[in-house]
Amino acid sequence: MFGIxxxxxxxxxxxxxxxxxxATGAGNTTTSGATTTAATAPSxxxxxxxxxxxxxxxxxxxxxxLTFWNxxxxxxxxVLNQLAEQYTSEHPGVTIESVFVGWGDLxxxxxxxxxxxxxxxxxxxxxxxxxxxxxxxxxxxxDEYIQAAGVDLGxxxxxxxxxxxxxxxxxSLPVSTNNLELFYNKELFSKAGLDPDTPPTSWSELSDMAxxxxxxxxxxxxLELFTEPGEGLTWQFQVYLWQAGGQFLSDDLTKAAFxxxxxxxxxxxxxxxxxxxxxxxxxxxxxxxxxACMVMxxxxxxxxxxxxxxFDFGTAQMPYPSNGQPATNMGxxxxxxxxxDAARQQAAxxxxxxxxxxxxxxxxxxxxxxxxxxxxxxxxxAFVSHVRNSEPRMLPFIENQKYAHSRPPxxxxxxxxxxxSEQIERALLGESTPQQALAAAEAAVNxxxxxx
Amino acid sequence: MGVFTIYPILYSGYLSLHAWDGLTAAKPFVGFDNYVxxxxxxxxxxxxxxxxxxxxxxxxxxxxxxxxxxxLIHWVGRGAAVYRSIYFxxxxxxxxxxxxxxxxxxxxxxxxxxxxxxxxGIIGPSWLRSPVWAMPAVIVVGVWKRLGxxxxxxxxxxxxxxHSIYEAAEVDGASRWNxxxxxxxxxxxxxxxxxxxxxxIDSFMVFDQVFIMTGGGPIGHTEVLGLLLYKLAFRYLDLGxxxxxxxxxxALIAGISLVQWRLSGSGSRGVGL
Numbered sequence: 001m002f003g004i005x006x007x008x009x010x011x012x013x014x015x016x017x018x019x020x021x022x023a024t025g026a027g028n029t030t031t032s033g034a035t036t037t038a039a040t041a042p043s044x045x046x047x048x049x050x051x052x053x054x055x056x057x058x059x060x061x062x063x064x065x066l067t068f069w070n071x072x073x074x075x076x077x078x079v080l081n082q083l084a085e086q087y088t089s090e091h092p093g094v095t096i097e098s099v100f101v102g103w104g105d106l107x108x109x110x111x112x113x114x115x116x117x118x119x120x121x122x123x124x125x126x127x128x129x130x131x132x133x134x135x136x137x138x139x140x141x142x143d144e145y146i147q148a149a150g151v152d153l154g155x156x157x158x159x160x161x162x163x164x165x166x167x168x169x170x171x172s173l174p175v176s177t178n179n180l181e182l183f184y185n186k187e188l189f190s191k192a193g194l195d196p197d198t199p200p201t202s203w204s205e206l207s208d209m210a211x212x213x214x215x216x217x218x219x220x221x222x223l224e225l226f227t228e229p230g231e232g233l234t235w236q237f238q239v240y241l242w243q244a245g246g247q248f249l250s251d252d253l254t255k256a257a258f259x260x261x262x263x264x265x266x267x268x269x270x271x272x273x274x275x276x277x278x279x280x281x282x283x284x285x286x287x288x289x290x291x292a293c294m295v296m297x298x299x300x301x302x303x304x305x306x307x308x309x310x311f312d313f314g315t316a317q318m319p320y321p322s323n324g325q326p327a328t329n330m331g332x333x334x335x336x337x338x339x340x341d342a343a344r345q346q347a348a349x350x351x352x353x354x355x356x357x358x359x360x361x362x363x364x365x366x367x368x369x370x371x372x373x374x375x376x377x378x379x380x381x382a383f384v385s386h387v388r389n390s391e392p393r394m395l396p397f398i399e400n401q402k403y404a405h406s407r408p409p410x411x412x413x414x415x416x417x418x419x420x421s422e423q424i425e426r427a428l429l430g431e432s433t434p435q436q437a438l439a440a441a442e443a444a445v446n447x448x449x450x451x452x
Numbered sequence: 453m454g455v456f457t458i459y460p461i462l463y464s465g466y467l468s469l470h471a472w473d474g475l476t477a478a479k480p481f482v483g484f485d486n487y488v489x490x491x492x493x494x495x496x497x498x499x500x501x502x503x504x505x506x507x508x509x510x511x512x513x514x515x516x517x518x519x520x521x522x523x524l525i526h527w528v529g530r531g532a533a534v535y536r537s538i539y540f541x542x543x544x545x546x547x548x549x550x551x552x553x554x555x556x557x558x559x560x561x562x563x564x565x566x567x568x569x570x571x572x573g574i575i576g577p578s579w580l581r582s583p584v585w586a587m588p589a590v591i592v593v594g595v596w597k598r599l600g601x602x603x604x605x606x607x608x609x610x611x612x613x614x615h616s617i618y619e620a621a622e623v624d625g626a627s628r629w630n631x632x633x634x635x636x637x638x639x640x641x642x643x644x645x646x647x648x649x650x651x652x653i654d655s656f657m658v659f660d661q662v663f664i665m666t667g668g669g670p671i672g673h674t675e676v677l678g679l680l681l682y683k684l685a686f687r688y689l690d691l692g693x694x695x696x697x698x699x700x701x702x703a704l705i706a707g708i709s710l711v712q713w714r715l716s717g718s719g720s721r722g723v724g725l
Contacts, residue, residue: 104686227581227670282561282578283578429581
């Protein structure tokens with residue numbers, strides 16, 4: 001391998017070389033292999049193209065292939081490819097090339113693409129990224145296209161539309177959504193003497209059933225809470241906070257609002273479940289391994305487990321406190337465009353407009369298990385009866401979409417979420433009281449909001 | 453080499469003095485603000501401490517066990533190649549796979565470790581979510597992965613020690629323990645130094661194993677520098693801050709390597725591998 005000599009410089013330099021890969025953040029680029037620091041400063045991003053689109057959809061003079069980055073794989077990827085083929089058959093000359101990029105790799109890959117001036121035509125990404133992306137100036141504003149095409153924005157749920165808007169402009173459209181409801185393991189319910197067809201409806205029932213279902217001798221806990229650091233914890237906890245009547249941030253998004261009686265009520269509920277042994281502070285995934293009776297999880301899990309369930313499970317509206325209100329957290333993807341020439345941008349928008357339209361959305365939601373982003377889809381008898389017949393476990397998610405709140409659309413939301421979750425973790429691990437944790441989280445979040 | 457290694461290193465130094473999200477065109481110069489911001493918020497200090505804890509655990513544990521294993525294999529003699537291969541396997545197994553398997557083993561509900569403990573009537577802790585146990589668990593995996601490499605290098609080192617020295621000592625009536633303590637250990641000092649430096653450098657760059665096993669939790673108890681860098685660069689899109697962390701890592705590794713060098717005072721003795 002190598003020998004040690006007096007040459008210290010060689011050693012230090014080799015350490016530097018090893019680090020170089022680390023320091024430049026070439027952590028996990030899976031496809032391009034390029035690092036996030038490219039040799040050229042981004043030049044294509046100076047100003048978004050604002051050329052007025054032609055009012056008539058142009059018949060593509062020459063064939064166009066549009067690149068579309070997204071992180072839909074498995075069943076979702078298959079359905080997307082079918083829709084893309086359908087689009088091509090209806091619009092000869094336009095081919096949609098869907099490129100799978102992992103959830104964790106999409107932003108780094110976009111950074112690389114922007115630096116290298118080689119962005120895709122279209123991308124779909126997590127809605128929590130949008131407040132950041134809309135502020136960068138690298139996305140194409142869609143207002144004129146929307147106006148020219150006569151897209152009815154009123155049909156989208158306003159909370160989902162708001163995510164992609166900044167300073168009065170619309171930069172992205174909702175393309176898929178999901179939310180969180182209760183999953184419960186019917187087999188463990190029966191074993192514990194609970195009725196597998198009667199899930200809990202209130203926090204007190206949730207707590208009682210969790211206690212009855214807990215069996216330390218077989219490593220089974222009654223309720224799985226998300227106790228790992230980061231956004232997972234925050235987005236789950238927010239549901240309990242909203243159910244108790246609380247708010248995460250103030251209406252004007254300038255300060256924390258969770259350090260309130262509602263916040264205490266929610267956190268006390270979590271801490272009590274942990275302290276009385278019903279909920280473990282464990283790595284996420286206990287429910288899926290058949291080691292937890294109940295969990296709040298996303299509608300996508302129905303899609304994943306639908307064809308080959310690990311055990312007999314049911315879903316229901318997430319229980320809420322008797323004097324509280326139903327609530328869930330809205331997840332999902334937004335779809336957006338990157339600058340290119342006028343014809344390509346128009347072709348790309350035409351596809352986005354089609355994919356987010358009612359007809360394509362009904363196919364998309366029916367086949368994938370995503371929730372409706374349009375009121376017209378949720379109101380479509382064809383869609384609802386399809387779900388009822390094919391996968392009734394999706395119904396609680398669709399029915400409760402109307403109670404979905406969205407996470408605050410602030411640019412540094414990931415930092416805020418991490419700072420919040422770290423203090424909540426302290427309370428869950430018994431290192432601080434719920435009151436102390438909320439106060440500390442409030443201070444940390446306010447510092448981030450003041451400094452952003 | 454120049455384009456893909458030297459340039460990015462220098463460029464990351466440039467970036468660490470600027471505020472940039474990797475997307476916007478503007479990269480305002482902010483001086484040492486990225487360094488100051490990370491240091492004053494306490495996250496950098498905590499990450500350095502956590503990384504040192506990990507590096508110390510993996511280095512000391514890995515060297516001790518590696519030396520013991522090498523000496524045993526060396527003295528057994530027969531079947532050394534088989535043992536060597538077995539010990540070396542973890543070192544060439546993909547870290548991601550290793551981390552996933554250990555995470556499964558240590559799962560409080562369905563993991564094999566706690567299942568065995570339960571059969572003995574003991575309710576085991578939630579290893580990877582416990583402020584006390586999470587880091588030791590990660591260190592155990594780090595040692596397990598490093599052990600084979602250390603063993604093989606120590607074996608090579610043992611083979612360079614002339615037999616005549618041992619024979620002379622045995623004639624003088626030295627016990628096996630004294631042969632090991634007074635001959636093997638000091639003669640292996642250069643090997644130990646090499647392994648210690650490599651182990652510390654590798655430990656400082658640990659990422660995937662911690663990322664999978666704990667994600668940096670609980671409450672940042674396992675948020676090593678590599679994880680902090682990743683979080684800043686790819687979750688917060690703070691490339692300035694991430695580059696600053698990279699340079700702090702570089703400074704620390706260079707500093708620690710030089711200290712190890714000085715303390716050992718044996719930088720002049722070559723070790724052929």
